[in-house]
Amino acid sequence: MKYVKNITKIGKLDKFNNVILVSKSPRRNELLKNICEFESTSTDIDERKIEKLAYEKYKDREIIEKLALVCCEISKAKIHPLELKDDTLYISSDTIVINDGKILNKPKNYNEALDMLTSYLGKIHKVVTSVCLKSKNYEEIFYTYSNVKFSEKTDKNIQLIKEYIDEGTVYDKAGAYGIQDLNPVLIDYIEGDLNTIIGLPVSEINKRICKN
Numbered sequence: 001m002k003y004v005k006n007i008t009k010i011g012k013l014d015k016f017n018n019v020i021l022v023s024k025s026p027r028r029n030e031l032l033k034n035i036c037e038f039e040s041t042s043t044d045i046d047e048r049k050i051e052k053l054a055y056e057k058y059k060d061r062e063i064i065e066k067l068a069l070v071c072c073e074i075s076k077a078k079i080h081p082l083e084l085k086d087d088t089l090y091i092s093s094d095t096i097v098i099n100d101g102k103i104l105n106k107p108k109n110y111n112e113a114l115d116m117l118t119s120y121l122g123k124i125h126k127v128v129t130s131v132c133l134k135s136k137n138y139e140e141i142f143y144t145y146s147n148v149k150f151s152e153k154t155d156k157n158i159q160l161i162k163e164y165i166d167e168g169t170v171y172d173k174a175g176a177y178g179i180q181d182l183n184p185v186l187i188d189y190i191e192g193d194l195n196t197i198i199g200l201p202v203s204e205i206n207k208r209i210c211k212n
Helices: 026-031 048-059 064-079 110-120 153-165 192-197 200-209
Strands: 004-011 018-022 039-040 088-099 103-104 124-135 138-150 187-191
Touching: 018 026, 026 153, 026 192, 026 200, 048 064, 064 088, 064 124, 064 138, 088 110, 110 153, 124 192, 124 200, 138 192, 138 200
Parallel strands: 018 039, 018 088
Antiparallel strands: 004 138, 088 103, 088 124, 124 138, 138 187
């Protein structure tokens, strides 16, 4: 299916009574509420170390595929520290923004956020969200992606970006923005699932777990 890439599926998802979202992201928590009741937790992993190992593992892949697979490795690693319980499905996720063949992480300061956001103007960039679904006898990893086209580079749009940064919400977001928070004037169009851009493709998750 367009905008969805299956990576691995091991075992069969048995019936489960509990769901644990391995994320404290308010956005992911709000999205998952649409399909199930769950508890949330988080784990502390060295994402940069995992990225480095994944880059080496997938070094021969095409650049966009390689970066998406790096994202998948991070989702998988988030569940790894947990002791898996019976009758429980664990869901973890990671979102990256890819622009000009590079992953854009959370900005460290105002200037970095400004550079990121203005670099999108007039161009298409890609947002990838990977998901790991895991229980004791099952593991499924996939990613979804969406294309985002920002409006053209104008003085007005640069000013809108500066005002958005001044709100102070950009520093906990990959690529320096949450699409639900942006002035809609800055977005020309998107291709794919909006929830991928927000951080959790709940429709795709629901398709995979609703069989149980």
